[in-house]
Amino acid sequence: MSSILATRRSDSRVSHLIKTAIRGLEPMFDPEKRLFCYRLRQTSHGLVREGISQRYTIMTLLGLLRAESEGFHFALNVATTLDCLLTDTAWLNNIGDLGLLLWLCALSSQEHLTRFCAMFDLEGALKRYPDARGRLTMELSWFLSGLVHASGTGLRQQPTLARLAAQTYRLLRANQGTHGIFGHLGRWSSLAGVVRGRVGSFADQVYPIYAMAYFGQVYQQEEARQSALHCAKAICRLQGPLGQWWWHYDSVTGRVLEEYPVYSVHQHAMAPMALFALRDTCNADFGKQVYKGLEWISGANELQKDLENAAAGVVWRCIRPPKSKSYAARIRTLLGKKQSLKTMEIGFECRPYELGWLLYAHARRSSVAVRA
Numbered sequence: 428m429s430s431i432l433a434t435r436r437s438d439s440r441v442s443h444l445i446k447t448a449i450r451g452l453e454p455m456f457d458p459e460k461r462l463f464c465y466r467l468r469q470t471s472h473g474l475v476r477e478g479i480s481q482r483y484t485i486m487t488l489l490g491l492l493r494a495e496s497e498g499f500h501f502a503l504n505v506a507t508t509l510d511c512l513l514t515d516t517a518w519l520n521n522i523g524d525l526g527l528l529l530w531l532c533a534l535s536s537q538e539h540l541t542r543f544c545a546m547f548d549l550e551g552a553l554k555r556y557p558d559a560r561g562r563l564t565m566e567l568s569w570f571l572s573g574l575v576h577a578s579g580t581g582l583r584q585q586p587t588l589a590r591l592a593a594q595t596y597r598l599l600r601a602n603q604g605t606h607g608i609f610g611h612l613g614r615w616s617s618l619a620g621v622v623r624g625r626v627g628s629f630a631d632q633v634y635p636i637y638a639m640a641y642f643g644q645v646y647q648q649e650e651a652r653q654s655a656l657h658c659a660k661a662i663c664r665l666q667g668p669l670g671q672w673w674w675h676y677d678s679v680t681g682r683v684l685e686e687y688p689v690y691s692v693h694q695h696a697m698a699p700m701a702l703f704a705l706r707d708t709c710n711a712d713f714g715k716q717v718y719k720g721l722e723w724i725s726g727a728n729e730l731q732k733d734l735e736n737a738a739a740g741v742v743w744r745c746i747r748p749p750k751s752k753s754y755a756a757r758i759r760t761l762l763g764k765k766q767s768l769k770t771m772e773i774g775f776e777c778r779p780y781e782l783g784w785l786l787y788a789h790a791r792r793s794s795v796a797v798r799a
Contacts, residue, residue: 437718440725441789444695444735444742448782449494449501451740452487455779456503461511463487467741469775474739481518483780484508485527490786492534497790509535513542522556523566529573540577549574550587553594562613564602564627568634571595575641589646596642596651599635602627603654606681607661609635625678629693632662632676633701640701644708652709659705662698663716669728670719672698688747688774691734694720695742696784703788729768741777742785748772 455464457479465478492505509531519525525547532539553559558566574592578585602610602624609627636655643651665683667673672693675685698720702713724742726733734743749770 437721440721443737444724444785445494445499445789447735447737447740447742448490448785449499451777452491452779452782453502454740455487455777455782461508463779466776466778474741480779481512482524482527483778483783484512485524485531486780486787487783489527489531489534490783490790492531494786494790499790506535506539509539513539513546516546520556521566522552522559523563523569525552525556526566526568526570526573530569530576533573533576533579549591553591553598559598562598562602564599564609564611564631565634567595567599568638571599571638571642572634575638575645578645592642592646596639596648599639600651600654602631602678603635603658604678604681606678607654607657607659608632608676608678608681609658610678626684627676627678629662629672629674629676629690630697632658633693633697636701637704640704640708652705655705656709656711659702659711659713663702663713666716666719670694670716670721670723671728672720687771688745689723689728690745691724691742692744692778692781692784694723696781696788700784700788729771730773732773734773742781744774744776744778744781746771747774 451467452463454474455467455476456462457464457476460479462479462481463484464476465480465483467474467476469475488505488508491501491503494501495505512528513532516528519528529540529543529547529549532543548555552570559570571592574588574595578588578592598613599609602613604610604625609631610625611627611631612624636658639651639655642648643653643655661681662672662676665673665676667686667689671686671689673683673686674688674690676682677684699717702711702717705711705713724734728734729746734746735741736743749772
């Protein structure tokens, strides 16, 4: 009975977060530039919208598109904003954004996908962009996700998509350590790789989990699904006592390298998105870890404060060491010393992609009763 009640509480919490996200994204949209902002930040004058971001716009549209397909209603026209992104693509200079845009077009419509393929040379993408040559994990994962979703649309370029997907998967797989953890980039592909390659962020774990899970399903590649499962089990084993998804991991030792900041988007969106992908593709159940991570948002965290501000339509970005001491704190952490929880603070900002990924992860699993 207690597990049933806990599930109902979690479902209710998710429904509430979905409502918050849909409401909160409206003030993040710049109607003149027809793009979402970089962030919404709390100041002494209230919440202030800052900058614009095409990347964040794509991620946000992915979430809104999924919510729309499930019957949720909001003022923004997803197709019109996507048309705006495709009209001027001078901003697109890396394989990560190319993959995200392909992902969005593939899920949006055949018309958008055909338009995308006429605009971009997918065949040479892995050689053309520096982040592909450097084998950056997150960016390659976005590209693989785009290829996989495009593969299920009946597009004429199926042989090209299949070949590129296989190549991208092999590049990604080379970044995964024996303990399941992914490094940030190819360890021997550059000087940066030698220095930073083995250290992977949480994003470097969840995006390849998602991409490999669906690659394995679409192309019947069991090795890919097992690689995704291997990483998922590793991050779940390392999950914090309060459900925290930690920030940096060592792909060689398989250990947590740096715990803080703990980001809300990891808790409510990115971890669920990746782990639900494994439920969809290989019937793996990580519900316990997902909902424990959500409880962290609700106040079961280091500061015992709810990070959702429903009135403002945001979930505050993170719990972190004080900014003035963050560098020293990182050095202490790298030396194996724990950071004092008494000095932690909330990062009072929210970025649109955070709410977009929340919708992408949860909208299709929500109750019909919460829909407007």
